[in-house]
């Protein structure tokens with residue numbers, strides 16, 4: 001076991017793999033820089049074929065005993081795991097604000113408590129799954145949720161701790177063993193999760209972490225036919241590749257992908273409330289899959305709405321995510337900054353008008369001004385494609401039907417927001433083809449509720465029973481309630 005750790009502002013974290021309960025290193029590594037100021041945080045091990053193989057073997061070995069424990073005993077382990085995450089709350093805040101640029105305040109008040117809940121809530125929920133039965137006049141059907149086996153979890157960089165635990169909780173509670181391939185631009189919180197799992201006494205091999213880049217380590221992992229499931233959150237191009245690769249092995253995938261969600265403001269909306277919520281779309285520098293990024297505003301109220309939202313946007317505190325007062329932090333990586341800038345420059349060249357923002361922010365090299373573009377065509381690149389940065393578009397409409405048509409006229413279908421008189425806004429929301437939509441609100445979530453996208457935004461749903469349906473082999477054990485005698489005339 002190697003003892004080499006990185007020191008991230010006083011927090012010590014391993015940059016290596018965690019396989020079979022042990023840290024292991026690779027000869028290859030990649031550099032990790034902070035999005036705050038581009039400083040080198042350290043070198044992270046890059047998993048090769050041997051590390052992926054070792055992790056799968058460790059997970060396979062650990063599987064029978066973990067699966068046989070039963071939900072109740074697993075809950076004991078997982079409650080301790082959640083506690084160990086809580087004990088490291090400050091460390092998680094420091095790591096994720098430094099490597100992913102997530103606001104420290106958001107980590108402390110939102111992400112870390114949610115990460116703990118992601119583990120403990122699913123552990124509790126798994127107890128109820130065991131009880132399902134269907135009784136007919138012929139037989140008792142005992143519906144079992146059996147663990148599927150070894151599960152690969154692949155997460156993106158925009159909220160690594162929240163997304164890893166959101167998958168890990170149900171996967172482990174169901175009795176699977178897991179290999180996490182964290183995002184190469186923000187891998188540190190996943191490494192600390194391994195320390196929490198170890199401290200909680202999770203048996204070796206139940207949770208494994210293989211660090212590495214997507215095109216190398218990630219690709220090796222998802223190509224392995226020994227996997228029972230692949231749970232992926234990330235971009236559409238990667239998802240297509242994973243789905244094809246997993247398809248060759250008939251390994252089921254859950255795919256949570258990008259969004260280009262509408263933010264609809266009807267003519268009878270509370271404009272001030274809508275504008276205040278609108279400014280929230282710049283949270284995490286716009287690197288939020290579920291943000292409403294296409295503003296569709298009724299023509300009669302567009303001018304007033306724009307001025308109100310401008311007021312909220314001008315008051316946003318932009319700066320270092322480690323400062324408790326900061327509301328908008330940096331963009332994850334120089335490549336992502338270039339991508340965001342490219343989208344804006346091309347839109348402006350094509351005739352878009354900049355309502356605010358539109359350029360790099362003077363705070364630092366990886367900061368971009370909260371931006372709103374208007375005069376954009378429905379079929380333009382900026383309206384049709386996910387930017388994943390602090391860049392929004394605004395279009396107007398003249399009827400509810402036109403709002404619905406514009407909202408649905410993209411390939412994505414993740415989420416949405418609709419502001420207006422409640423009954424009318426609800427009726428519009430029901431016609432928007434997405435996996436979820438908030439009426440006169442934003443961001444209300446519940447672990448029991450389904451989460452996921454339609455169209456190019458994904459395949460499958462996570463949350464509550466939906467997570468268990470994916471991570472389990474559902475099996476019907478049929479016991480007749482009167483003596484059964486074989487007969488060819490029987491169906």
Ligand code: NAD
Pocket residue numbers: 154155156157158159181182183184212213214215217218219220222233234235236238239241242256257258259288289386388414453457458
């Ligand atoms: P990405 O697809 O580039 O990478 C996601 C993960 O996949 C990373 O860990 C990466 O290393 C890995 N990966 C890349 N290529 C791979 C391959 N060939 N095989 C296996 N793994 C591979 O996405 P990203 O840029 O990290 O994340 C941003 C995207 O994630 C956006 O599109 C965003 O909308 C989406 N996202 C969706 C949700 C959701 O719940 N729907 C949540 C957060 C982010």
